[in-house]
Amino acid sequence: MRDSFRKASIFVSAIVALVFLLSVVPASFAAANTATIVNKKVYITKGSYVQLIDANLIPSSSGGTASFTFTFYNGDNKDIILNDYWARLKSIGGTKYTLTLLDQTKKKIAPKSSATLTFYSQVGSKVTLDQLVINIIKFDFTVSGYERTVAKYTFPKGYSNFVKAGGFKTIQINNSNVNVRIDQINVTKKDKNYVFNLSYVARNTSKFGVTLPQYNYYVQTSAGLYKLALKNKTDETLLLEPTVLNAVRLTGNIPSSLAITDWKLIITNDVGSETSKVELPVVTFDIPFNLTTTPVGSSVTTFTNDSGTYEVTLKSVQRLPWTTKDHIIAEMVIRNKESVFVPLPDLTGQFVIDENIKLESKTVAGLEVIGLAPGASATVHFIGEIPFTYSWKQFNLQLNEKIGEQTTLLADLTKSSLAAVPIVKAGSVYTQSVAGSQLTAQVTDVRTYKGEDSDLYAVYVDVTNKQNRSSLLPTWAGYFKTIDGNYYEVKMVKANNVIKPSNKEQLVLYADLPVNANKEGIQLLIGEAYDDNGVIKGTGTAKGYIRPIHVELPVEKVDISSFKQMKVGPYTVDLTYFNAFMNGYILDIDMGATVEKDRMYDGFTQSKLTMVLEKERTNEVILTHTIDLEGNTEGGTTWKVGENYSELKKDMTTTPVWDNYTLNIYETFEGHKKKLASVDISWSTYINWVENK
Template sequence: MKPKNKTNKTGILLLAAALSLGSAVSAFAADGGAAPPSSGPGAVLSMGTSPALGQVPIGGGSYFEVRNVSMLPDSGSKTVTFTLTVTNGGSSELLFIDYWVRLKTKSGNDLSVRVLPQDKDKNRISPKSSQDISFYATVNEATELNDLIFQLIKWDFSQPNFERALGEIPVPDDYNIVAKAGESQTIQMAGNPVKTTVKKVLLGKNEKNYTPTVVLTVQNTGSRSSAVPSYQYLLRTAGGDMYPLEAKGIKDLVINPKTDKDIELSGSVPVSVFTEGWQLVIVQNAADLKLNLPIAFYELPSVTDPDNVDSGKEYTFTNEKGTYTTQLNAVQRLPWEDQDILTARLTLSDKGPESLPIPDFAGYFMLDDNVKVEAKLIRTDNVIGLAPGASTQIQFIGKIPYTYEFGKVKLVLQEKKGSDGGSSGSGTAAQTTILLEFVHRSEMMNMTYNNVGETFKSTGVGRSASYSVRGVTTYSGDTEDMFAVQMEVTNLEKRFSDVTKLVAQFKTSDGTVYPAAVSEIKNKISPNGKVILMLSSPVPRSFPTSGMHVMIGEAVTEDKLTAGDKKPDAYVNAAAFWLPQESYSVKPDLMDLDLTPYKLSINHINTWLDQQGVGLKFNYELSKDLLMQTNTDGRKLVIGLEDEKGQIKFTREFDFKDFEGATPQNPGTGSGTPSGTTDDKDKIKLGKVENFEIKVNDRNLIFFVETLKNYKLNIYDSFQGHKKLLASKKIQWFEPTD
């Protein structure tokens, strides 16, 4: 019996080791499809250089060292990462499969630990060498770093629990992972050391937000070129709140050995937040794990006063008509196809006692006092003059290559004059006179960023409106996905108004820009009325959308806002919205399904099978938010039935455009006006309907009747031929549900 017991113990030991290691790699299968190599499935994940905690000897001059312990809050939990350096001081190969690291809390709770995908095959450590193996774990949001204890074990089947404790390393109370202001943090970018330091912090302010700009210096101290991954950059306040920052100019950024690069990070923080104690946090999205992993933490230095920035200051000029007051509100650099748009927004005011006409303006940009960029005047407000105390907005836009870099930009504001001294409209040879010059710095050219849940208000004369992100959805396709944002727009005018035509673009954390189509609303919107605009773009399959934002701007054609069917050639008054996390949960029931602006509930489901084919019958209720308009082009409700053995499978599509028609005739208590036509009976419409039927004619299906046990009823939201599964309910064949 002893050999048998030994065999059993050995088998149990190997099984335990396999389960432990297997749990570390079971989540590493990629979702498939194309994705940017720096952020998609299979990307090499970075690690920071937090202080070492301690060592545990394992004999023969070999030891384990725990390093790089970090923690990041993430959606109701926290993610812990750490590195275990395995040093083999012996003369023979060391196998890590003989060992393991456990993580527990000081209160005795055991935590599941897994190996990062890139390190799952690191098992053999050669003599007189070291190997880094990185791990991650998810803990509850109440757990702090100093609650953790690392326990090193060796598998040993001679022990009652098949393991032998080698030592423990607790996280001390004073453990600090945040670099002091001015200190550097080294990040291992795909194994190459890169030193990072916060160089300076600039801080702007508007009526509702601070607009910080953090300049991060990245220096490659390694021996090979390093591509900067698509990190996500966050500003963490003293209260622990996180606000995303956009990194400028990082798309395809490669830093060569012994060189450095400044990366500008900008975003928005509410003015109600205390500005002391801010930190910069760098995280990386692990698409395989569906987690954000902490990389580095920095204490921010004191704010640097920007030099030669004229935004927000009032200046006056005088012509033969009177004295005007002008203020530069913002200068922005915006993506546009294979170029960038330079746009400057000014407010022109009349602070005198008499009305003034609008001058005939012209202007241009001067970059670094050397490169002239022609600018076009855009008048977005429909005004013909300025009454005393009134003001209006004007815009100037120019275009430059998106790869061109500069430090200073100057807007030169001019007035056009005819040869006879009158306005340019009365003369034949127009001349210009310089009125004012406004100077701005490139690192302060921040777009208005709206954090998740915030609303942006556009205050243009005659087109005041508010914009907010209602939700995001990824619709799956066979070769590509469709990413869509539902943008809620509210008319703030006191009269019926058209929805301003928008230009929209999605921007990823690595700087990739995807132009987005914007659904069109042709009806005028009532005062305080709302519409839902669908902003959408095809993206690669399994595309990581974490850290994305959407930019919108008022579409411009030639020198005015785009109207009718004209094609935009630029945009102004741009704003950006950080996007909320998308919910990928699938409801196990079919009640209260969100089909914005509709809501659908399905119950009393039953099936039958006869010599003609198979049938599905159910009751439904479809309701709508009557205060909201939307364009339903391309949207469909898809109902699919799938037998668990794959013997019977079918789907039916129902166009959203048909939802608004009359309720189909039915023998139950459906509301609405009965139609009675065959076509109407096959459509889903607003109201309550009983005994709605879907039939599939197939005489061969009757032969499966003896083997049918369960099926799934799946409900999809479909857009432009792509689908998202909303709900899936497992049901027994031929047994009606409640």
């Protein structure tokens, strides 16, 4: 009994020891013949392991090509001799396949380093990965058959190594890790084919540049493989710099009779000599997509050219008066749909009116945008002319690209309704935020300058530079529109100075109006003027205008009783003292004024006041004198910022003089004048005629 108990104790102890030993022995020793989960590390010694990092199976001319890539890591203190290891491939039914090692120059792995080995083989056309078993064996002449399996890999039912839509895969190029993914797919139908355009992006995550191999590209459909070509020949030698995202664009024609479901992109690499060349799979992508179509009447579509994939939107169509015709302004927004920067394409546009009438158009040049960041957009204006009496029912914009002698139609957009011109309410600030022209504009005053045969109706506008750099601000063009529908061309006076950030310039927009023209309810229709060189900044002759606005104008100030707050350019003048008397035949005038200047103005043209003593009823003028706030008038009086006092004397020996006159302060503009303040005076040595006025 005691002996039996002793034997049992020894047996239990042995079992416990065995369990303990098995728990610390590497898995390959503990269960070399059991299937291993895909991509799991399998230890071949206590410190070294093998790992399946990639498995692919693609169609080939001889059936299929299967490839398997392993990483061997040496965690021990002596070299691993690679000639001691090999891979064996068979089907679960027992069919054996001969494997070839891709790189046979690798002979050993130094301690604490790794090596990647790829094996490949031809298999049957109906074989799938889940029907294959691949073993890593070590040659061992102490066992039967001289081979010992150290790792075994099988694949679950339905397994594939396809990259799902939206995913990416890390591939190796000359020992550099490169992440690749599908970026854009644009497929259109033309005649009997699908025009297939696809771009994928690659980012080198290693520290050294590597050249993209000259891969083969195929679309796999239910009917077979269709080869794609590189859109750009330069991609044949594309250098993938570290961390830089690069786009590779592919194109091809595929019969439109095929269903567009379950398509895949297969990328392969040639190995072997010309006589024994084999295409090994690099990566396979699922590429679900929708056919790109432009419905009749659509204002949005997508196109692909050699530079990338773009979305274009016909944002608005406007019709603006210009000389004896109307200008058609088609505003198009072009957006980069790719994940990399792309250039702004050089497009031409043709207007098609009511299906058959073709009008040539031109673009407004000089856009500040030359390239588009991922997802970014730019606005392009196409300009054409049409008789102002013609009304259309349908409008189309056809976008073309000309390369060499070949012109390609890229898009046909339509938007038959006219966009309303934005209205800026009286007193409101207009804000513009387009690239290269960030500004605000506000009407500050309306003045009618009287002349003998016509009036000059002038609008003062403050334009503020909202860019972060000094800049010439745009020139403006357009029309005044009266309430009865008449148009009068806008003329403009500006200083053409460079305006600092957040500073402003004063524009004077004016028109010659008949003396009897109705100014009530008059509107200002203006936009940025352009010529053949683009939007005019500085001087130039306008050939039209873009980005129009309708500005509602304030009521003109008619009160002339006050000599305070008289505005001229950036200056505000308060006439605080005026005394006039006759000293014999000498007219003696004493004047005092306070002058303030808004130093936010970098550009202005008005800086003078004209003082006149006259009898308005008889048009008798005995004194006209210029007050120049910039000091540029010879013979005039200069007033500077701050308090000013001036004495003016004039010999009246040959001039008839009455006892009373009217003092008028005018601002003059283009030979016309606007009365700002007025008071009746008489000669007195002590009366300040502008006191409390």
